[in-house]
Structures are given as structure tokens and as C-alpha cells.
Amino acid sequence: MSDPSDLRTLYQELLQRLQRNEREFRRLGRAVWRVQEDERRRIARDLHDGVGQNLTALKLRLHDIQSALEPQQTALREGLAQALALCADTLEDTRELSRLLRPPILDDLGLEAALRWLARSHDGRDGARVELELGALPELDGELQTVLFRTAQEALANAARHAQARRVRIGLHCRGDELHLDVRDDGRGCDPVAALASGGNGLGGMRERLRLYGGRLEIASAPGAGLRLSARLPLDYA
Ligand SMILES: Nc1ncnc2c1ncn2[C@@H]1O[C@H](COP(=O)(O)OP(=O)(O)OP(=O)(O)O)[C@@H](O)[C@H]1O
Ligand SMILES: [Mg+2]
Structure with a gap:
């Protein structure tokens, strides 16, 4: 032995x-x-x-x-x-x-300005109010800014396309050594397991990209009860 x-x-x-x-x-x-x-x-x-x-x-x-x-x-x-x-x-x-x-604003002015622009450009477009809440953020490198921007962009595109929501709220905060991005809508919701398995590139691609940066994606939803997408991303991904 x-x-x-x-x-x-x-x-x-x-x-x-x-x-x-x-x-x-x-x-x-x-x-x-x-x-x-x-x-x-x-x-x-x-x-x-x-x-x-x-x-x-x-x-x-x-x-x-x-x-x-x-x-x-x-x-x-x-x-x-x-x-x-x-x-x-x-x-x-x-x-x-x-x-x-x-969006050139992401390269020229950074994530916060780009998220404000994104929220503004979706606000009222499909009948939904879009609100943005930004906490105090440390300086983020270009890659983290891009991952967060792309995640918010896809979440908003999904809300506009699938949710029929009246309200969408985006929150970005730094908690300890993690970034928390949450996008919540009050739309028709869906089965989260089916959504991730649906073969759409959006959620699957988002999850993979977050994983490459040591992060994770969670989706909480039920038919008729809106959807909450939570992305967690460590500040130090190397
Ligand atoms: N906010 C939402 N409200 C309700 N259903 C949603 C929402 N977000 C996603 N879904 C459901 O999850 C499915 C998968 O979303 P995903 O973004 O992966 O693909 P898609 O939007 O259909 O296509 P694409 O590849 O262009 O993003 C959608 O087809 C939709 O049924
Ligand atoms: Mg999509």
C-alpha cells in the first residue's frame, strides 16, 4: 500500500x-x-x-x-x-x-460615463424607465471596464427584447475586493435554467466572459416575476 x-x-x-x-x-x-x-x-x-x-x-x-x-x-x-x-x-x-x-465614450471617458450613456439611450425606448445607481468605484483597468460594460449592455438588450418591463435598474458597486453589477427588471421573467440553456449567445457568452476574469453570473427569475442578473467580478483577476 x-x-x-x-x-x-x-x-x-x-x-x-x-x-x-x-x-x-x-x-x-x-x-x-x-x-x-x-x-x-x-x-x-x-x-x-x-x-x-x-x-x-x-x-x-x-x-x-x-x-x-x-x-x-x-x-x-x-x-x-x-x-x-x-x-x-x-x-x-x-x-x-x-x-x-x-462606444467611443468607453475609451474616451471610461465606464461610468459609458454606463450613463447606455442607461440614457435605453431609457423610455421600449416603454421602460431605466435607472442607474453607481457606487464609489476604485480605478478599474480597461479590461474590467469592458467586461462590466458588455455585461450591462447585454442585460439591457435582453430586458428590451424579452422582458416587457416598466422599470429596469442597474446597480454597480464595489464590495470589498469584488465588483457587483446587478440588473433588475420587473418584466415577465423566465425560467433561469432554461434561459441559460437556450443556446442564445447573450447569457452564455456573458457567463463565459465573467469566468475568464474569475467572476460569476447568477440569474434569479420566475415567469411573471421579473429577472435579476447578478455579476460578481474580483478586482484582481490575474
Ligand atoms: N430580462 C429578461 N426577461 C425575460 N426573459 C429573458 C430576459 N433575459 C433573457 N431572457 C430569456 O433568456 C433567453 C436567453 O437569453 P440570451 O441573451 O442568452 O439569448 P437571446 O437574447 O435570445 O439571443 P442573443 O444571442 O441575441 O442574446 C432569451 O431568449 C429569453 O427567453
Ligand atoms: Mg440576449
């Missing part, structure tokens, strides 16, 4: 190896995710500065043509008015897509 102290040593070694592998896995996962966010930032800028600027120029040219038309050229005037409206809609869609991909 093996000596119990040998077994204990072997067990300790295996455990340490597992922990090392887990840390390495998380480090690699975070690297992949960083590349994805960089790519999103680049595409968002290209969309805004390339396609967006071209559409703005096109709109100005169409305006010039419109003002050069004679009043009696009704058919042409109508056609141009339609083209201008289409151009304005496409410009707005392009800007919206660019903001969704990577």
Missing part, C-alpha cells in the same frame, strides 16, 4: 497542475477576447470615419442638387427627397452600429 503522505503529495501536485492549467486557460481566453474587442474598435472607427463620412458627403451633394432644381421638377424633387431620407436613415444606422460595436 502507498504511504498516505506520498498520496497527499501526489494529490497536491495534481491540484497545483490543474490550477496552473486553469489560470493558463483563462489567460488565453482573455487574450482572445482582447483581440476581439480591438477588432470591434477598429471596425467601429472604420464604419464611423469611412462609411459614415461618405454618407455625410453624399447627403450634402444631394442637398446641393435639390436646391438647384426648379420648383416645377416635381418628380425629380420627390425622388431626391426619398434618396435624402434613405441616406439619413442609413447614416443613423451606421452610427448606431458603430456605437454598438464599441
Whole structure:
């Protein structure tokens, strides 16, 4: 029979190896995710500065043509008015897509400003009031800010899409060495187990991303009773 102290040593070694592998896995996962966010930032800028600027120029040219038309050229005037409206809609869609991909406010002004912008832009949009409560936060590195922003963004998108809520509340606080992000709505709720198993990328992706940073995601809900999403994230994730 093996000596119990040998077994204990072997067990300790295996455990340490597992922990090392887990840390390495998380480090690699975070690297992949960083590349994805960089790519999103680049595409968002290209969309805004390339396609967006071209559409703005096109709109100005169409305006010039419109003002050069004679009043009696009704058919042409109508056609141009339609083209201008289409151009304005496409410009707005392009800007919206660019903001969704990577809101510049997150890079320029940081998480708190970005969350205020996010809450404002959802407030009243689908009939729900959106409230934001921010506690005092320590300085957070860019990656933590991005994880928290993406989590709040998906939670708000879900509330808008699935909840039919009247009220959505976002809270972000630092408790000890953990960040607590909670998004609560008073909408129709769902079965949380089914929601996580539904194959949607939103909640599953959010849970995976939080895990890469040593965090966790909990969902409390029942049909008809709203939904509460709680994300917990350690300040020190390395
Ligand atoms: N706030 C909410 N209120 C009610 N049901 C919700 C809410 N959030 C999520 N759900 C349910 O959980 C499911 C899974 O959500 P998830 O975000 O993973 O996927 P999705 O929103 O359907 O698609 P996507 O991949 O575009 O995010 C939803 O389809 C919905 O049924
Ligand atoms: Mg979703």
C-alpha cells in the first residue's frame, strides 16, 4: 500500500497542475477576447470615419442638387427627397452600429460615463424607465471596464427584447475586493435554467466572459416575476 503522505503529495501536485492549467486557460481566453474587442474598435472607427463620412458627403451633394432644381421638377424633387431620407436613415444606422460595436465614450471617458450613456439611450425606448445607481468605484483597468460594460449592455438588450418591463435598474458597486453589477427588471421573467440553456449567445457568452476574469453570473427569475442578473467580478483577476 502507498504511504498516505506520498498520496497527499501526489494529490497536491495534481491540484497545483490543474490550477496552473486553469489560470493558463483563462489567460488565453482573455487574450482572445482582447483581440476581439480591438477588432470591434477598429471596425467601429472604420464604419464611423469611412462609411459614415461618405454618407455625410453624399447627403450634402444631394442637398446641393435639390436646391438647384426648379420648383416645377416635381418628380425629380420627390425622388431626391426619398434618396435624402434613405441616406439619413442609413447614416443613423451606421452610427448606431458603430456605437454598438464599441462606444467611443468607453475609451474616451471610461465606464461610468459609458454606463450613463447606455442607461440614457435605453431609457423610455421600449416603454421602460431605466435607472442607474453607481457606487464609489476604485480605478478599474480597461479590461474590467469592458467586461462590466458588455455585461450591462447585454442585460439591457435582453430586458428590451424579452422582458416587457416598466422599470429596469442597474446597480454597480464595489464590495470589498469584488465588483457587483446587478440588473433588475420587473418584466415577465423566465425560467433561469432554461434561459441559460437556450443556446442564445447573450447569457452564455456573458457567463463565459465573467469566468475568464474569475467572476460569476447568477440569474434569479420566475415567469411573471421579473429577472435579476447578478455579476460578481474580483478586482484582481490575474
Ligand atoms: N430580462 C429578461 N426577461 C425575460 N426573459 C429573458 C430576459 N433575459 C433573457 N431572457 C430569456 O433568456 C433567453 C436567453 O437569453 P440570451 O441573451 O442568452 O439569448 P437571446 O437574447 O435570445 O439571443 P442573443 O444571442 O441575441 O442574446 C432569451 O431568449 C429569453 O427567453
Ligand atoms: Mg440576449
